[in-house]
Amino acid sequence: MLDDFFIRALIAGIGVAIVTGPLGCFVIWRRLSYFGDTLSHSALLGVTLAYSMEFNIAFSVFIISSLIALTLIQLQKRTNLPGDALLGLLAHSSLAVGLVVIGFLSFIRFDIMGLLFGDILAVTVDDLLIIWIGGALILLILKLIWKPLFASTVNYELAEAEGLNPDRAKAIFTILMAAIIAISIKMVGLLLITGMLIIPAAMARNISSSPQKMVMYSIVGGLLSVILGLFSSLEFNTASGPSIIAASLFLFILSLLNIKQSIKLKN
Amino acid sequence: MSSNQNILVKLNEAGFSLNNKWLVKGVSLQVEKGKIVTLIGPNGSGKSTTAKIALGIYKKIDGSVEKYTNKVGYVPQKISIDWTLPLRVNDFMILTESLNKETIDEALSLTGVIHLKDKNLGDLSGGEFQRVLLARAISKKPELLVLDEPVQGVDFTGEIALYELIKKISDELNCGILLISHDLHTVMSATDHVVCLNGHVCCSGSPMDVAKNNEYKALFGEQASQILSRYEHRHDHIHTSEGEIKKN
Numbered sequence: 001m002l003d004d005f006f007i008r009a010l011i012a013g014i015g016v017a018i019v020t021g022p023l024g025c026f027v028i029w030r031r032l033s034y035f036g037d038t039l040s041h042s043a044l045l046g047v048t049l050a051y052s053m054e055f056n057i058a059f060s061v062f063i064i065s066s067l068i069a070l071t072l073i074q075l076q077k078r079t080n081l082p083g084d085a086l087l088g089l090l091a092h093s094s095l096a097v098g099l100v101v102i103g104f105l106s107f108i109r110f111d112i113m114g115l116l117f118g119d120i121l122a123v124t125v126d127d128l129l130i131i132w133i134g135g136a137l138i139l140l141i142l143k144l145i146w147k148p149l150f151a152s153t154v155n156y157e158l159a160e161a162e163g164l165n166p167d168r169a170k171a172i173f174t175i176l177m178a179a180i181i182a183i184s185i186k187m188v189g190l191l192l193i194t195g196m197l198i199i200p201a202a203m204a205r206n207i208s209s210s211p212q213k214m215v216m217y218s219i220v221g222g223l224l225s226v227i228l229g230l231f232s233s234l235e236f237n238t239a240s241g242p243s244i245i246a247a248s249l250f251l252f253i254l255s256l257l258n259i260k261q262s263i264k265l266k267n
Numbered sequence: 268m269s270s271n272q273n274i275l276v277k278l279n280e281a282g283f284s285l286n287n288k289w290l291v292k293g294v295s296l297q298v299e300k301g302k303i304v305t306l307i308g309p310n311g312s313g314k315s316t317t318a319k320i321a322l323g324i325y326k327k328i329d330g331s332v333e334k335y336t337n338k339v340g341y342v343p344q345k346i347s348i349d350w351t352l353p354l355r356v357n358d359f360m361i362l363t364e365s366l367n368k369e370t371i372d373e374a375l376s377l378t379g380v381i382h383l384k385d386k387n388l389g390d391l392s393g394g395e396f397q398r399v400l401l402a403r404a405i406s407k408k409p410e411l412l413v414l415d416e417p418v419q420g421v422d423f424t425g426e427i428a429l430y431e432l433i434k435k436i437s438d439e440l441n442c443g444i445l446l447i448s449h450d451l452h453t454v455m456s457a458t459d460h461v462v463c464l465n466g467h468v469c470c471s472g473s474p475m476d477v478a479k480n481n482e483y484k485a486l487f488g489e490q491a492s493q494i495l496s497r498y499e500h501r502h503d504h505i506h507t508s509e510g511e512i513k514k515n
Contacts (some may be wrong), residue, residue, distance in 0.1 A: 031351075151363050154349075154352060157346075158343065158363065160323065161323070161324055162340070162341055211352065211358055214353055249332055266510055
């Protein structure tokens with residue numbers, strides 16, 4: 001029943017979910033959902049550049065997303081525009097430039113739907129290596145910067161005063177965001193990556209009482225979403241990205257029921 | 268006077284401006300091991316700003332800061348914890364440094380909030396949260412403690428107990444304390460050095476010296492001056508009902 005490509009997709013999805021779990025928690029805690037969107041929109045530009053220069057997609061997306069993130073930090077320092085306006089500016093302009101570049105590349109066959117919404121058929125053994133090695137690196141670095149990053153998420157001044165260097169942790173985290181988008185783009189597609197980051201973490205928030213638990217539940221939620229999503233994608237012949245995200249939404253709704261029950265118990 | 272080795276942090280003519288407005292300017296002070304330095308001054312006089320300069324939170328400053336320790340405990344004046352974070356008191360205690368259970372329990376017991384250990388931070392009252400903040404700052408046994416209005420919102424008896432605790436910590440850990448407080452009564456008996464701020468250092472010295480200072484009187488009024496000197500007196504003698512002065 002399980003075709004080869006399906007096992008590859010499953011392994012890839014599991015790898016992605018383990019990494020998006022903890023990163024997604026920080027995205028929620030630090031209110032970075034729209035920042036994630038901006039990076040993933042800019043990923044289209046990275047993909048088109050990869051195609052036109054016959055470059056590795058994940059690497060090219062990583063470079064472009066990192067550049068966009070650094071540009072954002074510079075713009076925040078140099079202009080008086082609010083953060084959300086700058087994010088919108090970068091998100092839509094990089095998406096537009098990416099689409100314009102696609103127009104110029106008419107000689108290349110593009111699977112634009114696969115790009116936007118993920119394509120499990122497209123996952124190769126090379127992609128698996130990128131996801132698992134890249135993912136392990138991301139988790140390792142996140143573990144190293146966990147303390148300063150988490151402390152500054154709770155309170156920046158406490159972290160700074162007690163010598164944890166929160167600015168460096170924030171900069172590194174920004175690069176990690178670009179990296180996770182780069183490695184998960186083939187699985188989930190660039191329009192839905194932020195969903196993969198946010199929805200399992202949001203589900204976890206509903207049912208957890210400590211940060212460690214939230215990270216654990218977020219990973220478990222992501223894994224279940226990937227497994228459920230991919231099986232239904234195979235069953236109903238739907239794109240992999242939307243199927244995974246829909247599955248995570250389903251889990252999120254279940255977590256809401258849990259809250260209602262616990263409120264009833266309290267009363 | 269103490270030798271240079273005892274200095275934990277030293278501000279030399281330090282100042283900080285935001286949007287072309289000086290929040291505080293020309294502040295020189297130093298905190299030494301085992302000493303309590305208290306910053307007083309009206310609202311907006313730059314007390315918190317001075318603390319943040321000393322802590323290195325503000326980096327683009329005028330003048331200079333010399334910091335000789337990395338073991339710092341900080342109780343900020345304002346702190347808001349986001350509800351998006353599921354954070355219990357216990358998680359908060361190990362925010363900037365990993366501590367073992369005994370150390371955490373000891374600190375929470377000292378400030379009287381051990382029973383709140385597993386509670387969510389968002390569910391604490393203002394006074395309870397303040398006690399947790401203080402417990403967190405002292406639990407890591409810092410060399411330098413910076414306390415910005417550490418007992419705000421704490422009930423009256425608790426306030427006295429916490430100030431006694433702060434004094435005790437300063438003696439036991441031999442740590443230097445930079446304290447900001449509005450409450451002249453409670454603080455002054457324990458303070459070694461007072462710096463009176465009003466955008467700049469308006470006067471400084473021992474509580475007694477500051478109480479006599481005319482600028483201080485102009486800023487706080489005659490009554491505050493009496494409070495300060497009364498506490499200074501309490502150290503060495505008492506006034507009997509017959510008007511006699513008796514040595515302690």
